[in-house]
Amino acid sequence: MKKVYLLLFTVFxxxxxxxxxxxxxxxxxxxxxxxxxxxxxxxxxxxxxxLVTGDSIVFNLIPETDDHIEFGIGTWSDKEIQLITSDLKSLTIKTHDKTVIYDNESQLKKLLTENRSSFPNTKINIEIEE
Incomplete structure (x- = not known):
């Protein structure tokens, strides 16, 4: 009986x-x-x-740090990603030696979808590498 209660508690x-x-x-x-x-x-x-200032949100990241945007409660379903990508003109990542620009909805959707993590898809982690 204790196992049933424990199982029910965990599920709830x-x-x-x-x-x-x-x-x-x-x-x-x-x-x-x-x-x-x-x-x-x-x-x-x-x-x-x-978070927008003018028409942009800008994150200046020093080495080995992160920053984030919070979107309330929920998960990153395909529908949620579509809602965000429809609000973005572009996402640009600049490092000391390169600039990567995602400037259309399909590129943005692919970037966000491929970087979902943390069951059950509660985080999108975009790692900036050299």
Missing amino acids: ALVSCDPPHDIIFKNNTDFKAKVILKIKDKAKSYDLGE
Whole structure:
């Protein structure tokens, strides 16, 4: 009987709580890196709108650090990723020797989808490498 209660408690604990979901930018280089998210004029995401200055959100990352955007509770379903990518014009990652630009919805969707982690898809980890 104790096993049944323990099982039920575990199931309810896992099902009833919605974990926060974030996008994390991690600078794994020995140099400063910059992440620039250009936001569309009529962005629907409240979370992006809170961080935007002008038309951009900028993260200046020193070596071996990270920063993130919090998107409330939930998981990174394909629908959630679609909602975010539809609000972005581009995402640019600059390091000391290169610049990578994701400037269309399919590139952004692929980047975010391929970097989902942490069961059950509560984090998107974008690692900046040399």
